[in-house]
Amino acid sequence: xxxxxxxxxxxxxxxxxxxxxxxxxxxxxxxxxxxxxxxxxxxxxxxxxxxxxxxxxxxxxxxxxxxxxxxxxxxxxxxxxxxxxxxxxxxxxxxxxxxxxxxxxxxxxxxxxxxxx
Amino acid sequence: xxxxxxxxxxxxxxxxxxxxxxxxxxxxxxxxxxxxxxxxxxxxxxxxxxxxxxxxxxxxxxxxxxxxxxxxxxxxxxxxxxxxxxxxxxxxxxxxxxxxxxxxxxxxxxxxxxxxxxxxxxxxxxxxxxxxxxxxxxxxxxxxxxxxxxxxxxxxxxxxxxxxxxxxxxxxxxxxxxxxxxxxxxxxxxxxxxxxxxxxxxxxxxxxxxxxxxxxxxxxxxxxxxxxxxxxxxxxxxxxxxxxxxxxxxxxxxxxxxxxxxxxxxxxxxxxxxxxxxxxxxxxxxxxxxxxxxxxxxxxxxxxxxxxxxxxxxxxxxxxxxxxxxxxxxxxxxxxxxxxxxxxxxxxxxxxxxxxxxxxxxxxxxxxxxxxxxxxxxxxxxxxxxxxxxxxxxxxxxxxxxxxxxxxxxxxxxxxxxxxxxxxxxxxxxxxxxxxxxxxxxxxxxxxxxxxxxxxxxxxxxxxxxxxxxxxxxxxxxx
Numbered sequence: 001x002x003x004x005x006x007x008x009x010x011x012x013x014x015x016x017x018x019x020x021x022x023x024x025x026x027x028x029x030x031x032x033x034x035x036x037x038x039x040x041x042x043x044x045x046x047x048x049x050x051x052x053x054x055x056x057x058x059x060x061x062x063x064x065x066x067x068x069x070x071x072x073x074x075x076x077x078x079x080x081x082x083x084x085x086x087x088x089x090x091x092x093x094x095x096x097x098x099x100x101x102x103x104x105x106x107x108x109x110x111x112x113x114x115x116x117x
Numbered sequence: 118x119x120x121x122x123x124x125x126x127x128x129x130x131x132x133x134x135x136x137x138x139x140x141x142x143x144x145x146x147x148x149x150x151x152x153x154x155x156x157x158x159x160x161x162x163x164x165x166x167x168x169x170x171x172x173x174x175x176x177x178x179x180x181x182x183x184x185x186x187x188x189x190x191x192x193x194x195x196x197x198x199x200x201x202x203x204x205x206x207x208x209x210x211x212x213x214x215x216x217x218x219x220x221x222x223x224x225x226x227x228x229x230x231x232x233x234x235x236x237x238x239x240x241x242x243x244x245x246x247x248x249x250x251x252x253x254x255x256x257x258x259x260x261x262x263x264x265x266x267x268x269x270x271x272x273x274x275x276x277x278x279x280x281x282x283x284x285x286x287x288x289x290x291x292x293x294x295x296x297x298x299x300x301x302x303x304x305x306x307x308x309x310x311x312x313x314x315x316x317x318x319x320x321x322x323x324x325x326x327x328x329x330x331x332x333x334x335x336x337x338x339x340x341x342x343x344x345x346x347x348x349x350x351x352x353x354x355x356x357x358x359x360x361x362x363x364x365x366x367x368x369x370x371x372x373x374x375x376x377x378x379x380x381x382x383x384x385x386x387x388x389x390x391x392x393x394x395x396x397x398x399x400x401x402x403x404x405x406x407x408x409x410x411x412x413x414x415x416x417x418x419x420x421x422x423x424x425x426x427x428x429x430x431x432x433x434x435x436x437x438x439x440x441x442x443x444x445x446x447x448x449x450x451x452x453x454x455x456x457x458x459x460x461x462x463x464x465x466x467x468x469x470x471x472x473x474x475x476x477x478x479x480x481x482x483x484x485x486x487x488x489x490x491x492x493x494x495x496x497x498x499x500x501x502x503x504x505x506x507x508x509x510x511x512x513x514x515x516x517x518x519x520x521x522x523x524x525x526x527x528x529x530x531x532x533x534x535x536x537x538x539x540x541x542x543x544x545x546x547x548x549x550x551x552x553x554x555x556x557x558x559x560x561x562x563x564x565x566x567x568x569x570x571x572x573x574x575x576x577x578x579x580x581x582x583x584x585x586x587x588x589x590x591x592x593x594x595x596x
Binding site for chain 2: 014016034
């Protein structure tokens with residue numbers, strides 16, 4: 001009990017990883033996080049693309065989590081809000097109140113949420 | 118002239134030098150075979166120095182005409198300085214006077230010595246990198262070439278190893294003038310492995326200050342209102358009284374400040390109650406070192422207590438009645454040279470310095486990339502790791518820390534819960550790109566780990582100096 005009370009509620013994060021020859025190489029590319037960085041990575045690999053086509057272009061080359069991260073911050077085609085993002089329990093979930101909205105516009109992944117690391 | 122080696126116990130209160138030459142040992146200290154008081158008196162007009170017992174025994178007479186510096190070791194790291202004879206005397210200069218005096222006495226006793234004498238110097242556990250650098254510079258000017266620094270409490274075990282080799286775990290407690298150092302050492306064959314070391318920044322000087330303040334309270338004077346010279350004088354009176362109480366049940370403190378004379382009787386009982394909290398702290402630190410080593414007190418074969426402050430009667434009584442020590446404690450009769458003798462043995466038969474704990478950096482996936490593995494040689498380490506930023510951020514955050522050696526050979530790599538962050542390097546970056554960040558780890562001869570990280574593209578570097586204090590060392594003596 002005493003140990004629980006003394007436990008820290010912050011966690012140390014590092015934002016670097018061992019760099020092989022290129023940022024496109026495994027396992028470095030699976031570490032890349034954040035929409036801007038993942039998008040830059042995909043542009044480096046596939047050139048220009050429409051965000052809505054990410055699932056087609058990048059599936060298998062980046063992991064599911066990174067795909068989910070790409071979808072966050074995308075505006076819904078109906079309400080122009082941003083319906084997906086990290087929720088209170090650390091998942092990326094679809095959380096729009098408007099029933100007409102689709103998860104991340106036209107991207108249909110099936111899964112509604114994915115657990116954060 | 119080869120085959121000569123020296124060990125120096127550069128103490129807060131007293132300093133000892135042991136010279137080993139072709140198997141023979143020479144103890145260099147005062148004329149009566151004691152370690153030399155670490156006191157320097159500088160003539161305020163001429164700049165002439167008196168060192169050791171010459172200064173310590175005449176402090177009262179010299180205090181008006183001389184700058185008197187005691188406990189210079191405590192001031193080395195902070196770069197303290199004093200003014201005398203129209204000159205600024207740094208703590209390094211004062212330490213240099215002590216090394217010069219030791220060298221001169223050594224040559225008188227042992228004959229001519231090599232110009233650059235291979236020397237191992239002992240320091241308190243966790244002594245700062247700045248302090249080590251200043252010590253190295255001061256010693257070097259006096260002709261001592263420092264090969265290595267060793268914790269005082271660990272060095273003291275080397276001369277005892279022959280007698281205590283049957284005990285797997287031995288704890289050495291060195292309670293000196295400035296600090297209390299504890300080494301929990303595992304002995305196997307020709308190796309001594311520090312399982313844990315701990316330090317408490319309270320020693321004989323702090324006890325003297327307690328007695329001195331008590332004296333001034335009795336006199337109705339405010340301690341903090343006294344001049345520095347008067348404080349120093351009262352501290353000397355208190356220190357003398359403390360020493361006398363180890364032989365007699367009571368002592369008389371007599372002093373003169375300006376036109377005021379004071380005489381008080383201090384009994385052992387009074388001293389015991391004054392220092393009781395310090396004694397309690399000291400025993401707590403020993404227990405905490407054992408806990409840190411991950412062993413139980415009943416696994417310890419022997420507890421060796423050395424150092425001037427360990428002679429305090431109330432401390433001895435507390436140790437003898439504390440169940441932690443279970444009757445395995447010993448207070449050697451002549452411990453004054455153990456530390457210097459141990460250092461000299463190490464200077465003569467160099468062991469290898471191996472890391473008993475690992476050091477590394479945390480990566481973005483939560484794993485630890487180890488740079489130093491337990492058992493690695495830490496001297497001459499120079500390694501550069503290439504990392505990349507995994508997000509679009511203005512800075513790279515690189516946590517650096519240590520992880521303990523596993524006891525059953527199991528690897529702890531990939532167990533971030535065992536990683537204790539010591540520092541987080543922050544390196545300016547260009548955001549997410551092909552930018553390469555180089556992290557260079559270089560061990561200096563002062564056992565300071567210099568960590569330098571910087572982006573190859575930006576050229577800005579982030580430097581950090583880790584005095585390597587949390588890393589216990591492993592000494593392997595050649596067979």
